[in-house]
Structures are given as structure tokens and as C-alpha cells.
Amino acid sequence: MADYIESISEAVLKYDVELVKKLVPEAVESGVDPILIMNEGLSNAIIEIGDKFGREEIFLVELMIAAEACMGGVDIVKKIILEKKVDAVKPKGVIVIGTVEGDIHNIGKDIVKTLLEAAGFEVHDIGVDQRAQNFVKKAIEVNAKIVASSALLTTTSPNQKAIEVELKEAGIRDKVKTIIGGAATNADWSREIGSDYYASTATDGVKIIKKYFEDVGK
Ligand code: B12
The missing domain is CATH 1.10.1240.10 (Methionine synthase domain)
Known part of the structure; x- marks a missing residue:
């Protein structure tokens, strides 16, 4: 092995x-x-x-x-x-995921997406190089409860903060939780920008999201 x-x-x-x-x-x-x-x-x-x-x-x-x-x-x-994937019948929760504006790294995001889908969540992947507004637009469209963003570059991680700002401006910040990840991020950054969760690995991210949906329901 x-x-x-x-x-x-x-x-x-x-x-x-x-x-x-x-x-x-x-x-x-x-x-x-x-x-x-x-x-x-x-x-x-x-x-x-x-x-x-x-x-x-x-x-x-x-x-x-x-x-x-x-x-x-x-x-x-x-x-x-x-x-x-076995439990495909009823999605366990709706999530929007993407890589932030200016950033085309998608390998990590795709792993997170795959593990979430395998765990039975409905995942809307908006792709790479996505403006903060697009995360928010998609979250409203699909009624997502989690907005997940990936950033690999120190120059693009500030765009995760932009997502927080846009969610507030759209008046839905209290209706969704945000989770961030990617090599340019860490727990301090998450606290600084006011995201709800941070995970250093895809597996930890899925655990956090699973726990969130178990605690609050869909
Ligand atoms: C592969 C790669 C590329 C590929 C990307 C291909 C692709 N389709 O993704 C290519 C060659 C295109 C590329 C381009 C560039 N890259 Co690059 N790249 C990398 C590299 C080597 C690996 C990234 C990767 O895929 N890792 C594997 C995955 C699995 O790890 P991950 O993304 O971190 O994801 C894991 C976790 O972080 C987490 N995670 C990730 N996202 C999320 C999201 C959520 C919500 C959660 C919960 C968890 C989570 O889960 C994953 C699995 O556990 C990194 C080095 C590194 N150490 O990260 C450099 C790196 C990120 N790149 C770098 C640079 C500089 C660039 C370029 C600017 C190079 C250039 N001069 O053009 C361009 C930028 C392009 C752009 N605008 O985005 C630098 C960034 C430096 C910095 N501090 O900003 C790095 C760190 C390399 C280095 N040491 O210099 N790159």
C-alpha cells in the first residue's frame, strides 16, 4: 500500500x-x-x-x-x-465553494468539493478566479448555508475578506456561515477577516461542515 x-x-x-x-x-x-x-x-x-x-x-x-x-x-x-457515494438520495446541506478572484489554483478546492459531495452535501462550485459578489449571488440563488472559499496566494487571500463584506452588504451575513482554506490562509487570518471557520485540510473542513449541519439541521 x-x-x-x-x-x-x-x-x-x-x-x-x-x-x-x-x-x-x-x-x-x-x-x-x-x-x-x-x-x-x-x-x-x-x-x-x-x-x-x-x-x-x-x-x-x-x-x-x-x-x-x-x-x-x-x-x-x-x-x-x-x-x-451511497447516501445520494437527500442532500445533507447546501454549500457554495470557489477560489477567490485573481487565483486560479483549483486542486485543493476540488478535493474539498469531492469530499463534501461524497459525504452527501449539495455543492455548488463556482470555479476559480471568482469575485466576492459571485459567491454571494450563488449563495442567494441556491439558498446555501455555507460559503467556502479557497485562496493560495497571499495577494488573493484579501478577497476572502471581500466575501465577508459582500455578504454583509447583501444582508445575508447572519444567514450563512463562512469557511476558508488554502495555503495562504490560517486560523489568525480567519479571525482577522471574521470568517466563521478555518480548516487546514479538506478532511478537517468536511468535519467542521458536517458538525455544523448536524448541530443546526439543514
Ligand atoms: C500547483 C500550483 C500551481 C499550479 C495551479 C494548478 C491548478 N490547477 O490548481 C499553477 C502552475 C497554475 C500555479 C500558478 C501560480 N502559482 Co502556484 N502553486 C502550486 C502549488 C505547487 C501547489 C498548490 C496545490 O495544488 N496544492 C495541493 C492542494 C491539495 O493543497 P491546497 O490547495 O493547499 O489545499 C488543501 C488545503 O489547503 C485545503 N483547502 C484548500 N482550499 C480550501 C478551501 C476550504 C474552504 C477548505 C475548508 C479547505 C481548503 O484542502 C486541501 C487538501 O487538504 C503551490 C505550493 C503550495 N505549497 O501550496 C504553489 C503556490 C501556491 N503558487 C505560487 C505562485 C507564486 C504561483 C504563481 C503566481 C506563479 C507565477 N509566477 O505565475 C501562479 C499564480 C496563478 C494564479 N493567478 O493563481 C506560490 C504562492 C506564494 C504566495 N505566498 O503567494 C506557491 C506557494 C508556490 C511557492 N512556494 O512559491 N501554481
Whole structure:
């Protein structure tokens, strides 16, 4: 099992998109937990690549190819997780999710979305590079109880604050809870901008959201 996780990581680190696409379904077939594949095989590898990029050891183009390999793997895991979803009958709650304006990072957001859907929530993904107004517009349209935003860049995380402001301006701040995540965020940032919750991982985010809906109902 650990061998598969390691091989998947190595394939991302070697920018081998095809090998990632081959190994991921094989790993699942042989009983490796798909969530482990996302969190340890794929995410850890892309974060290592990001560190190399940060230290200027690799070029942007290499970062992009590694991201493509990682996304290829995440897409396969997503399909597998959602196929296995059992409690699809009645959604447990409505959530709007997206990546903030100026930011096109979607891997983490997509993992959060997949795990939420697998847990039975109705998730409206507005995509990447989304203005605060779009989060609010969608929340009103679908009557969401949670607005979740992802920010990976220190230059774009202020747009999570903009979501708080827009929710207030629309007069619905007391009707929805906000949760933030992504590498540019932390608990202090969450407190500073007044978001209700922060999670450092997709799994923790899903736990928080599940607990919220269990406590208050839909
Ligand atoms: C892959 C990647 C890219 C890919 C993105 C591909 C894609 N489709 O997403 C590409 C190559 C396009 C890219 C571009 C850029 N990137 Co980039 N990128 C990364 C990298 C390596 C990994 C991000 C990632 O996918 N991680 C894996 C996922 C699973 O982790 P995650 O997103 O953090 O999500 C997890 C949690 O945070 C959480 N989570 C995430 N969102 C949410 C939301 C909620 C609600 C919750 C509850 C939880 C949650 O759940 C996830 C799973 O547990 C990071 C390095 C890093 N350490 O983050 C740099 C990084 C974020 N990028 C960086 C930079 C600088 C850029 C560019 C500006 C580069 C350039 N010069 O052009 C551009 C910006 C483009 C833009 N406008 O957005 C910097 C940011 C520096 C900073 N402090 O602002 C980083 C940190 C790299 C570095 N060390 O320098 N990037």
C-alpha cells in the first residue's frame, strides 16, 4: 500500500502524467484508500514541487506539468469516490465553494468539493478566479448555508475578506456561515477577516461542515 503512495508521489515529482494516470486506478483496485492517495500521494508531492519552485530550483513550466499530473490523479480519484457515494438520495446541506478572484489554483478546492459531495452535501462550485459578489449571488440563488472559499496566494487571500463584506452588504451575513482554506490562509487570518471557520485540510473542513449541519439541521 505504502509502495503505491510512494510511486504515485514519485510519478508527480518526475512530471510523469501518464504514469500517475496508470498508478492511481491500480492503487485503488488493490485497496489503497482513495483519500490517502489524494492527501499523501498527490497533495504531498505537489506541495514538495511548490517548495522547489519557491526555492527557484525548478521553473514555472515544470510546476505546471507537475500540477497537470496531480490534477490527472485527483480527477480519477474524484470519479472513484463519487461512484462509491451511497447516501445520494437527500442532500445533507447546501454549500457554495470557489477560489477567490485573481487565483486560479483549483486542486485543493476540488478535493474539498469531492469530499463534501461524497459525504452527501449539495455543492455548488463556482470555479476559480471568482469575485466576492459571485459567491454571494450563488449563495442567494441556491439558498446555501455555507460559503467556502479557497485562496493560495497571499495577494488573493484579501478577497476572502471581500466575501465577508459582500455578504454583509447583501444582508445575508447572519444567514450563512463562512469557511476558508488554502495555503495562504490560517486560523489568525480567519479571525482577522471574521470568517466563521478555518480548516487546514479538506478532511478537517468536511468535519467542521458536517458538525455544523448536524448541530443546526439543514
Ligand atoms: C500547483 C500550483 C500551481 C499550479 C495551479 C494548478 C491548478 N490547477 O490548481 C499553477 C502552475 C497554475 C500555479 C500558478 C501560480 N502559482 Co502556484 N502553486 C502550486 C502549488 C505547487 C501547489 C498548490 C496545490 O495544488 N496544492 C495541493 C492542494 C491539495 O493543497 P491546497 O490547495 O493547499 O489545499 C488543501 C488545503 O489547503 C485545503 N483547502 C484548500 N482550499 C480550501 C478551501 C476550504 C474552504 C477548505 C475548508 C479547505 C481548503 O484542502 C486541501 C487538501 O487538504 C503551490 C505550493 C503550495 N505549497 O501550496 C504553489 C503556490 C501556491 N503558487 C505560487 C505562485 C507564486 C504561483 C504563481 C503566481 C506563479 C507565477 N509566477 O505565475 C501562479 C499564480 C496563478 C494564479 N493567478 O493563481 C506560490 C504562492 C506564494 C504566495 N505566498 O503567494 C506557491 C506557494 C508556490 C511557492 N512556494 O512559491 N501554481
